[in-house]
Amino acid sequence: AQKVTQAQTEISVVEKEDVTLDCVYETRDTTYYLFWYKQPPSGELVFLIRRNSFDEQNEISGRYSWNFQKSTSSFNFTITASQVVDSAVYFCALSEARAGNQFYFGTGTSLTVIP
């Protein structure tokens, strides 16, 4: 079974629009970590955020914000006032404490910001 589901395969928005990328995860562990990575065409994974399972506080970093809800097993990512440079593939990932920090990646969401 897929541990991390990103239902949106591709999203296109016009510059300056807000966009939310959805992520739903599945785990039986009580201790786990959730991540978002950005992957530009170069392929390198750019770390955006890490959240542990005990911290449900939402976080804002500039134009980025994350909404973590354990009740719905979701960890959604919102970009406000999107820019062309935000165009990339975004991956949500889960790491379970018992699995030694092995990552389970979602299928990724390809975001295109149209100027």
Add this chain to the structure above:
Amino acid sequence: GAVVSQHPSRVICKSGTSVKIECRSLDFQATTMFWYRQFPKQSLMLMATSNEGSKATYEQGVEKDKFLINHASLTLSTLTVTSAHPEDSSFYICSAPRGTRGEAFFGQGTRLTVV
């Protein structure tokens, strides 16, 4: 700066030859490293877990005789693609966990093209 260095970033080789990819943790020791593979427009999938001083653990469907993993020291893991074929063309990326709080660092990735 990068805490995990992966080399080479890009390699083109002829079918039937072998290619070695290095993953090095720069300022911390990693008894475990993970190797992932990403085919075009797909997610990152775990191939194997590299263990310092012992045999690697391979995921189901990954040929251990084809993808040789050596974790010779606490800071270096290598992945050798033996007798490469065009279908092995992919993006390979390693990660090294640090600490016990879900922190992990990814290498820059290696784009392998077999012609």
